[in-house]
Amino acid sequence: MNYECLICQVKALQQRLEKYEIPEEKRDHVVSEMLKKIAATDLETSFSPEITRNILARLREYSNVEDPYRKEKQEGNRLMLERYGEFREMVHNSKNPFDTALRLAIAGNIIDFGPTNHFDVEGTIEKVLNSAFAIDHSQQLQNEISKAKTILYLGDNCGEMVLDKLFIETINHPNVFFAVREKPVLNDATEKEAREVGIHHVAKIISNGDDAPSTLLHRVSPEFKEIYQKADLIISKGMGNYEGLMFETDPRLFFLLMIKCPVIGRKIGAEKGEFVVKRSVVPG
Structure with missing residues (x-):
């Protein structure tokens, strides 16, 4: 991974909020939490798909949507x-x-x-x-x-x-x-x-x-x-x-x-x- 992968993760957040139908009143909190997770990523040891997996798993906890895609x-x-x-x-x-x-x-x-x-x-x-x-x-x-x-x-x-x-x-x-x-x-x-x-x-x-x-x-x-x-x-x-x-x-x-x-x-x-x-x- 490098910094460009983190930028992609941030850009994808809006679409993922929509797909998981995260309620508007929760989005500030959810985005803040996700940005902290992304910022804490160790670029030397992390795999981009694992970061994606962890973000989506957390979004599922705020959502009733089982299969957004x-x-x-x-x-x-x-x-x-x-x-x-x-x-x-x-x-x-x-x-x-x-x-x-x-x-x-x-x-x-x-x-x-x-x-x-x-x-x-x-x-x-x-x-x-x-x-x-x-x-x-x-x-x-x-x-x-x-x-x-x-x-x-x-x-x-x-x-x-x-x-x-x-x-x-x-x-x-x-x-x-x-x-x-x-x-x-x-x-x-x-x-x-x-x-x-x-x-x-x-x-x-x-x-x-x-x-x-x-x-x-x-x-x-x-x-x-x-x-x-x-x-x-x-x-x-x-x-x-x-x-x-x-x-x-x-x-x-x-x-x-x-x-x-x-x-x-x-x-x-x-x-x-x-x-x-x-x-x-x-x-x-």
Whole structure:
């Protein structure tokens, strides 16, 4: 983390007050409390998704809203499911179905109601299909998929999860675990939404046991940790999961994401708006 992450947390407060329907008479107190929490953050030891998780958990205590982004999650899944046949045909007719399905899955990462409600799915798909990856370890990923006995796929947001399903369907691997959040957080996928889009038809759905918008290995359940440790290949989808795992040095781990902020771009070595397939550690 750096100071820019704290500024983003402050900017997001207004939207989050609205989503959690915090009563007007409580907002001065709530904002004051949240700003103190943000200001007390140790930038050297903290993960941005954990700060988000802690803020949202506190907001829930002032709110009766259990799943503030439920409508957005439903809408994102509906829009992508309506076009699933179109995307599937695009992959089927491609000269390289693996590459096309991979690109579509990464393009889906633009569907994110956490930082903003404004994103261009159509434009992002067009761009990802016609541009080079800023970091491209896709051939290594394909090779590792062919060798892996067990794959752990770390899911991210609703909507994009529909394109994750298409990618998993395309690789046609017999033993894929698809990880979701234990409880609603932002527009991240839980088991409920994963089943609604049919992930269970292409993978085994598992919870990571946590409600942070990421995969934080110091917070996940023992059951998830066991699967994580035993997996031959780990595919980490999205920026939130990258933020939680970016310090891991594990050649099993591949990150698939679109760069949506300059802080992460500088960390990973790409520009905002670019697409990345990055292996955590490239074997020498």
